[in-house]
Amino acid sequence: MSTAVPGGQPTSGAGPESAWRKETEPLEAGTLVRRLAEAIPAALASQDAEQQAAGASAAVASAVRSAVLAEFRTRAQFAGRICEIDARIWGQEGIPDVMRSTADEHLSQLGLRRVTDPVDGAELFVITEGKGDVLEVIRPAYLDEVTGQTVLGGQLRRRPAAPAGHNNAPGNDESARGEEQ
Structure with a gap:
């Protein structure tokens, strides 16, 4: 599975690049749909022959469903990691103000x-x-x-x-x- 990181590069996995790849962009339906549409061909290619034999429309529906679920899992994982990092620095003394303001900015952007x-x-x-x-x-x-x-x-x-x-x-x-x- 691919996980988005700052800068937009997936950290691991052989899957398609994440639709959440740039955390600085606001989440817009058009952007998400475009990115998912770009990911569908790879999702279709990963289906086995049995899934492809079920018919093109069923294969497309399955690919879209898989791509949407993968994107939400990717976002949830990334958001969870950012929140865990922020929670660790939130109550600590001696954390530079620049780190606190950077964490606040990242939370807001996401x-x-x-x-x-x-x-x-x-x-x-x-x-x-x-x-x-x-x-x-x-x-x-x-x-x-x-x-x-x-x-x-x-x-x-x-x-x-x-x-x-x-x-x-x-x-x-x-x-x-x-x-x-």
């Missing part, structure tokens, strides 16, 4: 949305650990706005609410900073 607020998409998150009333995002969720599908589910941690006048946000442990009483 029609992927990072969801960091469970209120905005509770169905995109699972609670993986902890006890308490406050939810903390461990990993953001990612939504493919082109297909409407969840690409990568988010993870939440429960923690106790901070006592009045205290901030128990991650990294704000006063005792860990060695402050004198």
Whole structure:
């Protein structure tokens, strides 16, 4: 199977070049149909004699179905990898701003949305650990706005609410900073 990468070259596989080969292009039906039409001859050539004997129209329908499914699998795989990379750098300290802005730009160009607020998409998150009333995002969720599908589910941690006048946000442990009483 061929997987599209930045620059438009497939990374592996003997299949036809992906219709998603340029992530910088907006997804347009005309472009997708043209690219799929270009991929159909290769899909027809890969069918065995039994499939070809079933008739030309059935072979074309099968080739189109196979090409469309392959393109959506390719997009889903590529989007999943981009989201996994972004999720790894999202919560890390010391990541250069240029990396963060580049990741934001790639997500936007691919029609992927990072969801960091469970209120905005509770169905995109699972609670993986902890006890308490406050939810903390461990990993953001990612939504493919082109297909409407969840690409990568988010993870939440429960923690106790901070006592009045205290901030128990991650990294704000006063005792860990060695402050004198």
